[in-house]
Amino acid sequence: MTYFSDIYFDYLDYLTHSPYLSYLPYLSYFFVLILCIILPSYLFFYDKFIFAKKNLPPSSLKREIKEEDDISSSGGFVALLRKLHAKQGPVVLSKIPLENTISVVDTAIIKESLHNGDRPRDLFKFLEPIFGEDNLQVFDTERSQRFRKLTGSAFGNQRIRNIAINLVNRWEKIFNTQENAIIKMQQECGEFSLRITAYSISGVQLQDLDFQKFRKAYDAILNNVYDRQFGIASDDKDFQSGFDFYNNILNKLINTKINSGYQENKVKDFLDILISENNPDTGEPFSYEMVRVAIPFTLFSLTQYPDIQKKLHEEIDQVLEGRFPTFEDLSKMNYLTQVIKESLRLHPPGSFCARLFKSSNLFKSSSDEELSITSGTAILYPIPLYHENPEYFDDPLTFNPSRFSPENSKKIKPNAWCPFGFGARLCPADKMAMMDVKLLISLILQKFTVELAMKVEDVIKEERFVNISKNDILVKLIPRNM
Numbered sequence: 001m002t003y004f005s006d007i008y009f010d011y012l013d014y015l016t017h018s019p020y021l022s023y024l025p026y027l028s029y030f031f032v033l034i035l036c037i038i039l040p041s042y043l044f045f046y047d048k049f050i051f052a053k054k055n056l057p058p059s060s061l062k063r064e065i066k067e068e069d070d071i072s073s074s075g076g077f078v079a080l081l082r083k084l085h086a087k088q089g090p091v092v093l094s095k096i097p098l099e100n101t102i103s104v105v106d107t108a109i110i111k112e113s114l115h116n117g118d119r120p121r122d123l124f125k126f127l128e129p130i131f132g133e134d135n136l137q138v139f140d141t142e143r144s145q146r147f148r149k150l151t152g153s154a155f156g157n158q159r160i161r162n163i164a165i166n167l168v169n170r171w172e173k174i175f176n177t178q179e180n181a182i183i184k185m186q187q188e189c190g191e192f193s194l195r196i197t198a199y200s201i202s203g204v205q206l207q208d209l210d211f212q213k214f215r216k217a218y219d220a221i222l223n224n225v226y227d228r229q230f231g232i233a234s235d236d237k238d239f240q241s242g243f244d245f246y247n248n249i250l251n252k253l254i255n256t257k258i259n260s261g262y263q264e265n266k267v268k269d270f271l272d273i274l275i276s277e278n279n280p281d282t283g284e285p286f287s288y289e290m291v292r293v294a295i296p297f298t299l300f301s302l303t304q305y306p307d308i309q310k311k312l313h314e315e316i317d318q319v320l321e322g323r324f325p326t327f328e329d330l331s332k333m334n335y336l337t338q339v340i341k342e343s344l345r346l347h348p349p350g351s352f353c354a355r356l357f358k359s360s361n362l363f364k365s366s367s368d369e370e371l372s373i374t375s376g377t378a379i380l381y382p383i384p385l386y387h388e389n390p391e392y393f394d395d396p397l398t399f400n401p402s403r404f405s406p407e408n409s410k411k412i413k414p415n416a417w418c419p420f421g422f423g424a425r426l427c428p429a430d431k432m433a434m435m436d437v438k439l440l441i442s443l444i445l446q447k448f449t450v451e452l453a454m455k456v457e458d459v460i461k462e463e464r465f466v467n468i469s470k471n472d473i474l475v476k477l478i479p480r481n482m
């Protein structure tokens with residue numbers, strides 16, 4: 001019988017007698033050592049301990065971005081992350097959009113991130129053409145905290161009630177006089193949220209604004225720069241004219257404000273603070289997009305669940321007794337709060353939050369594994385994937401407002417519901433935004449029953465800077481005979 005060792009030693013003998021290759025036996029010993037001992041034990045221990053420690057499935061570390069993982073063909077960046085998380089679990093190593101990025105769907109990691117207020121500057125580069133390099137999005141933790149303290153008072157409940165009442169009165173006239181009238185809800189709510197945002201951040205009413213033109217300019221610039229960052233083809237022919245128009249509006253707001261006289265001791269609004277800080281460019285004028293999206297999707301959900309709409313009608317009628325809502329009334333509408341929270345869960349306007357980790361960290365995941373973060377890592381937290389996760393919400397794709405009833409909401413894991421982000425950079429206007437949405441929805445439902453005026457299949461979400469409905473949301477407002 002021939003043994004491997006015999007062949008091996010014959011081979012060694014041959015090598016040692018070769019005048020040129022006499023050094024090779026030592027090398028060959030070395031190879032044998034690697035092949036037979038070091039490599040198997042390395043693979044064994046690496047799989048068992050090193051990967052487990054990082055909580056990353058081995059395939060994700062080794063994965064290359066393939067063509068089918070392309071953002072455009074997936075239907076957007078979060079759509080691509082959805083695909084990757086489905087394959088790879090709670091942690092996805094992604095080279096996009098930045099080299100050192102991971103995407104995480106795990107509330108334990110959000111908990112570890114609560115105090116971190118740093119955002120990856122490169123991820124928000126697309127905003128630079130509009131807001132300059134030094135904008136609020138990329139302020140570091142310390143600076144953003146200082147800024148938030150200053151602006152905190154500006155995000156109170158402003159006098160937006162009249163803007164909402166005027167809008168609903170206008171719709172009432174339309175539906176009383178025109179048969180087959182239809183409202184493009186996204187477009188109309190865009191106007192509403194632009195007006196209230198401009199008013200609440202600056203106290204200025206934009207009476208003479210050409211809204212259609214503003215929208216076009218807005219879409220051309222923000223979506224364009226966002227799409228380009230994520231490699232989605234975008235037409236930039238309207239970019240410059242849109243940009244000029246947009247800046248014009250912003251300057252008009254600022255000038256109106258300055259001309260109306262800055263008063264040192266009056267309660268300051270957002271723009272007062274920006275102006276007194278001498279840096280008006282750092283604002284967040286696009287935040288209106290969020291409200292614009294939240295209201296139509298809530299109405300859309302109500303058109304699909306008539307029982308829920310009925311229950312809401314009852315609550316609104318009972319609280320309002322026929323008068324227009326005040327902010328005190330709104331705070332009594334608990335079922336409405338549940339409906340809006342559920343709508344923000346299923347249709348969050350924002351796509352993801354992001355934090356930059358400037359130093360190395362070892363985090364504990366929900367499954368008690370360790371996730372090691374090297375300094376300079378950006379973590380993305382894709383909001384819709386938290387909301388769709390069956391570990392956080394039973395039967396996640398069903399619209400069920402009672403998840404947020406006082407007793408059920410105790411069962412929801414902290415931060416699993418995160419439409420306004422979390423921690424140090426939580427949306428500073430979260431309470432005000434909830435009130436704005438409640439105000440308009442309660443005014444609409446006080447007067448109307450809402451019906452969808454398009455095919456459900458045509459309500460298609462599109463990930464742009466915020467998640468909009470591609471074909472708007474067309475609704476019919478049927479006056480309630482009270």
Ligand code: HEM
Nearest residue numbers: 284287290291294350353419420421422425426427429433
């Ligand atoms: C339904 C409505 C809204 C939603 C869903 C929403 C959501 C968000 C989200 C997800 C963030 C990022 C949070 C994070 O990184 O953790 C954010 C930040 C912010 N939002 Fe909102 N928002 C809404 C309305 C508004 C409104 C009406 C305003 C102002 C008038 C506003 C002002 C801001 C500002 C200034 C920031 C940046 C805060 C910072 O970077 O420190 N938001 N919002």
